[in-house]
Amino acid sequence: MKKYRLYLSVLLAVFAAALSDISAQYRIIGFEGTDTVDLGIAEQRGGKFVLPKNIAKYTKIELVAVSQTYADTERHLRQLQKAYLDxxxxLISTEITYITDHLDFATLYYSPIYTDYLVSWLSGYNFVATSVADFGQRLSADAVGTISRLMMSDQTKIAENVAKDLAIFAYRYGFAATTRHIVEYMRRIDKKFVSRHTDLKYIVDKDLANTPKQAAHKIVGLDSERLANCLIIFFDSGSRRSTDEVDKIIDKYSSLRQKGLRVISIASDTDLEQYNEFAKRLPWADKLCDKYGIKGENFENYGVFDTPAIFLTDEEGNIIRAGSDLDKVIQ
Structure with a gap:
């Protein structure tokens, strides 16, 4: 608690020194583990802050000024929404450019209009895109560009949360390719990006489980085109979540062979030395590495967003089940 009070005192002193308007307001954000909670408004009255009573349990807080920056952000949202009506x-194109190039996401993210702004942004492409394909391309480029801008300005935590939310919104809009592009970009920075966000992981796993029952795509790097009775796993040897599933297959390999299943593994590793060392543990013959992360050709052909991804085919070579958990796929 002493540490907390010292942190709060220093933080308030810094803010107080920068303020001259005694009616200034600040939104208080509490941090507890990975959770962020909006704790309400702190007002500065007579040179002193009046704080809510419910902040003591949080190990860290931040004050976000409800300032001219917020007022500008809200004004731009209203302009975007008015442009829809008109x-x-x-004007919509102008506002989208403002979002991608200038919008202060540090202010927006902790504000009550955050979700509304994201939805309005994505809706804007309905007006400026010339086709469904153009919608997806514009959205992908602008989303990744915006996340990159936030990363380059050292707003890593906000960039990560915005990336997660955009990926989810894009998927719900029907633009799975945009979700893939966002995930692909973020996984270059943090391989655990998907697994650390349960709501995004749910969507990725659900998308995988709903893989259409169709002929398995030819696997680049294999001589045979026929993929009957195959268990295909996409993995990353640097991911514990992936290697746990690979280990399950190694443990069950004898029984899988007795059932007539051919195991094929495809790694996303970009470090071939690391992959080759890991591959020595794999007892099956068909083991490949796409070398380009989830941008590898086989990963793209199978629509794999994240690892692990496991596919089971029948005697005709059709995918009959898919998922990220071996036990559920082969049940």
Missing amino acids: KSRE
Whole structure:
């Protein structure tokens, strides 16, 4: 608690020194583990802060100024929404450029209009895109560009949360390719990006489980095109979540062979030395490495967002089940 009070005292002193308007307001954000909670408004009255009573249990807090920056952010949201009503393609395009190039996400993220702004942003492409394909391409480029801008300005935590939310919204809009592009970008920075966000992981796993029952795509690197009675796993040897599933297959390999299943593994590793060392543990013959992360050709052909991804085919070579858990796939 002493540490907490010292942190709060220093933080308040810094803010107080920068303020001259005694009616200034600050939104208080509490941090507890990975959770962030909006604790309400702190007002500065007569040179002193009046704080809510429910902040003591949080190990860290931050004050976000409800300032001109927030007022500008809210004004731009209203302009974007008005542009919808006016069906002004030019104004909508201008506001989208403002979002991607200038919007202060540090202020937006902790504000009550955050979700509304994201939805309005994505909806804007309905007006400026010339086709469904153009919608997806614009959204992908702008989403990744915005996340990159936040990363480059050292707003890592906000960038990560914005990336997660955009990926989910894009998927719900029907633009799984955009979700893939966002995940692909974030996994270059943090391989655990998907697994650390349970709501995003749920979507990725659900998408995998709903893989259409169709002919398995030819696997680049294998001589045979026929993929009958195969267990295909996409993995990353640097991911514990992936290697846990690979270990399950190694343990069950004898029984899988007795059932007539051919095991094929495809790694996303970009470090071939690391992959080759790991591959020595794999008892099956068909082991490949796409070398380009989830941008590898086989990963893209199978629509794999994240690892592990496991596919089971029948005697005709059709995918009959898919998922991230071996036991559920082969049940």
